[in-house]
Amino acid sequence: MATNDTSSEFKAELLRPAKPGGDTPWAFVILPKSASEKLPRRGRTTVEGTINDHDFRATLEPDGQLSHWLRVNQELLDVIDANIGDIATFEIMSVAEEPEPEVPSDLAEALALAPQARVVWDETTTIARLDWIHWITSAKQAKTRAKRISDACDMLASGKRRVCCFDPSGYYSKALSAPKAAE
Incomplete structure (x- = not known):
């Protein structure tokens, strides 16, 4: 719809x-x-x-x-x-209702090992989960991605429902962009 x-x-x-x-x-x-x-x-x-x-x-x-x-x-x-x-x-x-995002396997594994984080994850909105996933997957290096997964689990376990300091549009941080077109 x-x-x-x-x-x-x-x-x-x-x-x-x-x-x-x-x-x-x-x-x-x-x-x-x-x-x-x-x-x-x-x-x-x-x-x-x-x-x-x-x-x-x-x-x-x-x-x-x-x-x-x-x-x-x-x-x-x-x-x-x-x-x-x-x-x-x-x-x-x-769409009238945002579909549930696919959780990357490395994040799913980390959430399985952090039960308190998993509880808060399950209680957040679909849009909040989408932003958490987007923040993690926008990391350009494996080391950064791993740190973001660890930080996400810590923040979620402490009750934080939204990822902080992440601009999902990429406009202010320039972390996200469209591909460059071939000449």
Whole structure:
């Protein structure tokens, strides 16, 4: 179920990432600010709608510029009959209820070993859990990620329900951004 006041229609180029990583090609789209501004948050947010008249549901990532970007994998490119470089037509709106995020295995293992942290984790909102996961997964180095998992368990065990000092939009910290497009 979606919220109509967040509805937007736009056209955008399917961009090739400069550093795609992996063997499977994928594309991305940076949402127009006007579409992003209608969404409920500047951080990760889930939308549903259509691309070239084909239904889809995806979690948008923050681009660090108070907007969002969308990864379009090869499977979706095939479904929408589009190639990197094509202009696609989008209709999006936020979902009525954010889906439960997938907990990374290293965080799940740490929470299993910290029962007090797990209790608070289970009592937080879906959005709070999404922010905790985003904070952890936005670490660029394995050492930083491990420290954030340890810190998260400590903070949760002490009753802290929200991660502090984390800008989920990436705008103020510049920790998050959209991929760079290939030339």
